[in-house]
Amino acid sequence: MLRTLLMFLSLLVNPVSSSFADTFADPTVIRGQDGFWYAYATSDPLRSGSGVARRIPISRSPDLTHWTYVGEALSGPAAPYVAPGASYWAPDVRYLDGRYVMYYAVTDTNVSPETFDFAIGVATASAPAGPWTQQPAPVVAPRPGGGGGYLSTIDPAELTAADGTRYLYFGSYYGGISVVRLAADGLSTVGAPAMVALDNKYEGAYVVRRDGWYYLFASSANCCAGPATGYSVSVGRSRSPLGPFVDARGVSLLDSRVGGTPVVTQNGNRWIGAGHNGLVTDLSGQDYLVYHAIDRNAPYLDEPFGVNRRPMLLDRLDWIKGWPLVRAGAGPSDTPQAAPVATGAERFDRAPSWLPGRWRVADGYATGSGTVLRPSPSGDVRVEADLRVPAGSSLGLVAGGVRVSIDRAAGQLVASTGASAPPATAGASAPPAIVGASASASASASASAGAGGRVLASAPLPPGLDFGTWHNLAVSVRGDRVIAELTEARQSGPIVSLSFRVRSHPAQVGFVGRGDVDNFSVRRLYRPVTHAVPAPAVGRLAWSDEFNGTAPGPGWSWIRPDSAATVSGGSLHWPVEAGDLTGTGNNASVLLRDPPAGNWTAETKLTLDLGVDEVRNYQQAGLIAYAGDDDFARLDVVAIWNTRQIEYGRELPYAGSLAYGGITLGTPATTTWLRLVHRTDPATGEHLLRSSSSVDGHTWTRGGVWTFPAGAPLRIGLDAHGGAAPPVTAQFDYFRIHRP
Template identity: 70%
Template sequence: MLRALLLMTSMLVNPVSHGFADTFADPTVIHGQDGYWYAYGTSDPLKSGEGTAHRIPIGRSSNLTDWTYVGDALTGTAAPYVAPGASYWAPDVRYLDGRYVMYYGVTDTTTSTDTNDFAIGVATSPTPAGPWTQQSEPVVAPRPGGSGGWLNTIDPAELTAADGSRYLYFGSYYGGISVVPLSADGLHPAGSATQVALDNKYEGAYVVRHDAYYYLFASSSNCCAGPATGYAVSVGRSASPLGPFTDANGMSMLASRTGGTPVLTQNGNKWVGTGHNGMVTDLSGQDYLVYHGIDRNNPYLDAAYGINRRPMLVDRLDWIGGWPTVRAGAGASDTPQAAPVTAGSQNFSTAPGWLPRGWKTVDGYATGSGTVRRQSGAGDVRVEADLRVPADSALGLTAGPATVTIDRRAGRLIATSGSRRAWAALPSGLDFGTWHNLAVSIRGNQLTAEVTEARQSGPIVAVSLKVMPGTTAGFTGRGDVDNFSVQRLYRPVTGAVAAPRLGRVTWSDDFSGPALKAGWTWVRQDDAVTIAGGTLNWPVEAGDLSGTANTAGVLTRTAPRGDYTVETKVTLDVGVDDVRNYQQAGLVAYAGDDDFARLDTVAIWNTRQIEFGREFPYAGQLAYGGVTVGTPAVTTWLRLVHTLDPRTGEHHFRSESSTDGRTWTLGGTWTFPAGTTPKIGLDAHGGATPAVTARFDYVRIHQP
């Protein structure tokens, strides 16, 4: 009843796929020419107990919050290269020059007898709901791995760049993320692939253009570990679609110490494993991240350790200081939020009385010539429409005294206001005789106009101009108009949520004496540990904590009551690029050998990462997963920020990392149940070859 009342009052309540699907993983959303939003997900059963996977299920919504099931995309005969029993993963759907194009991962092909010879398939349709026609060849064929097997050729995402060139991003942990140029129709490769993100770190690419940069969103860690899933989204940016992509600290996403600025990570509420995103823009111009998450209290579709239940979530995406972040850094929502602006678009399914002579409706759109003006009201405004412009014509939008037209005769996007004029060349490779979206935003006296394909990938071409405000909006020129909308422009969020308060130092051990301070206790004491030179020196052990072996030492002390932050500075030189699985050292919250959370700088294959891992018993087994936190250096500062949830009594541990001790990256949160008493401490384990020593400068506890 509460959900129904909230939906009636236009609130956004996650998971938005609740009405038709218990799970809807790897979602992507597009605004169709019919005025509806369409969502596409990985092939899984939609409901508990259903048992049969859908072949890319499709959802439809009029408001981005209420969704219904409309069918499966790939219902016909499989393409000849698809092996029997193959699954279809992580679709990406685009509107390219008059038709819908769907890219998707194919898990098994006829290339070999191996069941993991992945490929990227492609299908086309005249409408977003189908029928979809599979192309006979993959757009990216299976790729042999250098060390055997087949590279992870999955998770596709298309981008139309500012010059009209088309690209396809794809890949996963084995092989990394790559990008390949596409033919003009988007159906064939048109060159060789370029790797843009390191293997063994990222998957689930999604690229958008925002202002002067291309932003590569990618997900890291395990997607599917049930209640221990630590999937999260990070981003890097580049001036070129081909990279290199670097994060806010200038770290490359191709480096062994891999860069990536956090966009979305779990925050301690019910959602874990928040990742594999798409993006959509509402009618006010506000961006939203579309992604999946796992309810840690209900993590599986049917039986434990079976199919992960990953419903679709939608949350506001803010751009702060040139970098995207979900809800200003607050992360996934599990309480009602303001809904996207979706009402008020005119799709001309019926002829409105305000269309003047020279314009008429036909087949659900307006066609004609001349100028149409409507009242927009005072203040900041966004005017948008889908436009189809004949070859010898110009067609555009008006906003106050300004006019912005797609002028195919001149080959330009032209903005004018009085004597002021700005223009940009239209990319020659695109067909503006098919539908393209033009959005004109005026904030204060600044006009920005952007042409996109169905609001996806950011602007293909854009102009800006100083203007005077006005109170009318409309369209002008000759051609076809659909989905015309006039809305109050969204108000951007310009400041991130406050970082956790550090407080004063209430306890510390600077390892300046010959022995540990009182209060430390060992779990499996390591006699090789020494204190000398102002550091605690711990040769990395061959043991581990994860799993059932529990052979590694842990140095612990009782945690204070209430809220606190524990911090350490650790030097661990495990080199770069080579494989040192899984040498690591850092902080640990420890309630037992099979119930802990460790924040370590760690070597994982060829990468060097900071991982906040969690292990605990679940359904008769041990669940383990990790969330990545920033980028490590030889010397890295680590923090665990502990808070008690006043509603549930749960312990929340939020992770932070730094490479200079001053600027901190805020990471994900793991929880411990109410009634537990986790200690805090240090660890250094995961492999003794080659020999390396972790050196801890101090451990400090801060309290408010």
């Protein structure tokens, strides 16, 4: 009853896929030319007990919050290269030059007798729900790996860059994430792929362009470890679609100590394993991250350790100081949220009363020529429409007292005033005075402004794109700033953008020129969130061991003592041992103490030289929260093959066995500071432990949260294990407890 009422009130309630599916993994969302929103996902059974995998399931929504199952995309005969029994994973759907193109991973081909000789398939359709026609050859064929088997050629994502060049990103842990240029039709590749994110760290790439940067979103850790899943999303950015992509600290995603700035990770509520994202923008201009996550109380679709139950979530994506954060860093939502502004676009199913005689409605869109004006809401506004412009013509939007047009004759996106701008109306202010623009006007653009017109800004249209097919133009007016963005079906960010200021503007909006118009929308512009949620307070120093003696101070005790660990020179020196705690072996040493009651923060300064670029598995050291050999969470600097990462791992008993997974956060250095921030949930009594890391002891990167049940015999301490060769010693300079 409550959920029904919340949906009636148009609130966003996660998981948004619950009306039609228990699991809807690796989701991506687009808006179709019919005005509906469409979501696509990996092939799994949709409901518990079904047992029948849907081959790329499709759902549809009028508002991004209420979804209905449509059908399977790939229900017809398989392409010739697809082996019997193959599955289809992680679709990415785009609208390219008048048709829909779907990229997807094929898990098994007839290239070899191996089960996982992955490839990237491609299919096309004239409508977002299909029918889809699989192309006879993969867009990226199986790639043999240098170490045997086939590279993980999965998780595709297309991008149309600012110059009109199309690229495809793909890949996973074995082989890394690569980018390859696509042919103009998007159905084949040109040249060789190049790696943009190091292997053994990231998968699930998704790239968008914003403010002149290309942002590479990617997911890390295990997607599918049931109740121990720590999947999460990080990002790097570059001025080029080919990279190098670097994080907020300037560390490359190709470095052995792999960079990446967190976007979303679990926060201690019901959701864990938040990852594999797409991005969608609502009609107000607000971005949303679409992704999957796992309910830690119901991690499997059916039997334990079978298909992971990964429903689709949708949450607000904020851009703070140039970097994206889900809900300003609050993470996945499990309470009602404000719904996206996703309805109200004019689809022209019939002629609206305000459409003048020189325009008519045909086949669900408006076609004609001239100027169409509508009253504008007060305050900041966003106007957008899908436009189709005949050769030699110009068509655009009116907002902020200016006209922004796709001028095919001039080959420009042009913002102008004058004769081509809307006529003045009673009560309207004078034509706007320009304050500043991000682009200078060209001679051809100036001519297109018309007699007496004035070009405010212009930028060239990519020569390879067909502007006789639908493209989306959005014009946002915030105060005296106007931003115009031209995209392919609202995806991947602008291929052309303009930014300029005006001092005053008439209170009218509309469209003007000659051509076809659909999905015309006028909405109040979203209000951006500009500050991240505050980090948990660390508080005052309550206790410390600075390791100034010859042994750990009072209160410490060992699980399986390690006589090689010594204290001297103000540090605990602990040679990394060959033992481990994962699984049932449990032969590693752990140094522990009892934490104080209530809330606290444990911190250590760790020096651990694991080298770079060489293969090591899995030497590590750091902090550990311990309730038993098979019930712990450890925040360690760790060597994983050729990478060096910070992993916040969790092992716990489940269904008569053990589950282990990890969250990754930050980037390690030779010396790394680590924190575990403990809070007790006042409603449940659960222990919530949030991870944080730093490379200077001052600026901290917040990571995800693992939980322990109320009443768990929780202790806190240090570990140094995972492999003794080559020899390396962990140096702990202190261990401190802070109280808020």
